[in-house]
Amino acid sequence: MKSEHAGGGRCLDYKLEKPVRLDDKNERKSLYSWYLEELDRNTKQLGPQYIPWDWDLYFEASSLAVTRSLEIEADKGSKLRQLISGSLHPETKDRRAAATYTFFGTDRTIGNFSIRIIRSADDQDSVELSGFPAHEYEWDFETKERSDLLEVGVVLSAAKFDALADLVERGGRTTMLRLGKVSGFYSEWSPSIRTQNIKVLASLKDQNVKMEAGGEIVPPVLGRVGEFAFSLVKGEGKEEAEGDEVIAAPPTAAQPVEKPSSAIIDLARLEKKIGGLQVPLWIAVGLLAVSLFFR
Numbered sequence: 001m002k003s004e005h006a007g008g009g010r011c012l013d014y015k016l017e018k019p020v021r022l023d024d025k026n027e028r029k030s031l032y033s034w035y036l037e038e039l040d041r042n043t044k045q046l047g048p049q050y051i052p053w054d055w056d057l058y059f060e061a062s063s064l065a066v067t068r069s070l071e072i073e074a075d076k077g078s079k080l081r082q083l084i085s086g087s088l089h090p091e092t093k094d095r096r097a098a099a100t101y102t103f104f105g106t107d108r109t110i111g112n113f114s115i116r117i118i119r120s121a122d123d124q125d126s127v128e129l130s131g132f133p134a135h136e137y138e139w140d141f142e143t144k145e146r147s148d149l150l151e152v153g154v155v156l157s158a159a160k161f162d163a164l165a166d167l168v169e170r171g172g173r174t175t176m177l178r179l180g181k182v183s184g185f186y187s188e189w190s191p192s193i194r195t196q197n198i199k200v201l202a203s204l205k206d207q208n209v210k211m212e213a214g215g216e217i218v219p220p221v222l223g224r225v226g227e228f229a230f231s232l233v234k235g236e237g238k239e240e241a242e243g244d245e246v247i248a249a250p251p252t253a254a255q256p257v258e259k260p261s262s263a264i265i266d267l268a269r270l271e272k273k274i275g276g277l278q279v280p281l282w283i284a285v286g287l288l289a290v291s292l293f294f295r
Helices: 158-170 261-271
Strands: 010-014 020-023 035-038 050-052 057-073 077-090 100-103 113-119 126-132 135-139 142-146 149-156 174-182 185-188 197-200 209-211 225-233
Touching: 057 158, 077 158, 113 158, 126 225, 149 158, 149 225, 158 225
Parallel strands: 020 209, 100 197, 113 149
Antiparallel strands: 010 135, 020 035, 035 050, 050 185, 057 077, 057 174, 077 113, 126 149, 135 142, 174 225, 185 197
């Protein structure tokens, strides 16, 4: 399948092995009204039925760096650009919170996660998630390849960006990221608030989703992130400080199944472990939690 490449140039071919179908025919109507499924070449169902996943997912950040660059154009003047960037790694220390990520249409585990944080020009905060399956693309008369990618893009007000940049530049901290209510993330139905398998839908067109259900159903794709928390922790107790103190909000209308309220309480306790650490354990603590809630 061919399209324009997100970074410029013409995409020649997405590396997908399986068709994807949207359907609303199932025996579990009381739990969810529609789902996505992967098919073989003969349109036979290969795996489970996937529905939007609304609960929290955890990552650890590494190689964080602050970049400041000055750009001067004769007719436009000068501009100072500031960026915090780094790599992300899905949580693996807690097997209950660990998840594997793959794009719909492939069994490849996504291995390229990144984060880019920029300084807001209008003092507003925002966060989104973008990405694409592996593909070949044409750029400047050359054929190049891109691997599967997911990237968190964050815009922070000047005060928040400057505080975060200062902590990153000091270094020596464990950095954790929490995402919740992410559009384009799917998993099997479960009464649990944890999953070990996340399927990602970046584009209905590029991932060749066959729309066999009613036309009024539009499956969410990558873009909106409802909850975001970014924590930097330093000290002897940092291994236990894997969460921030943001209590998970209830699911939005995008999640077609209600979860028990007791599950929310359990997650709140998990995320508040840092609050239970005793002060004498800490040598130095630097904690920044940026929490953005979009309703």
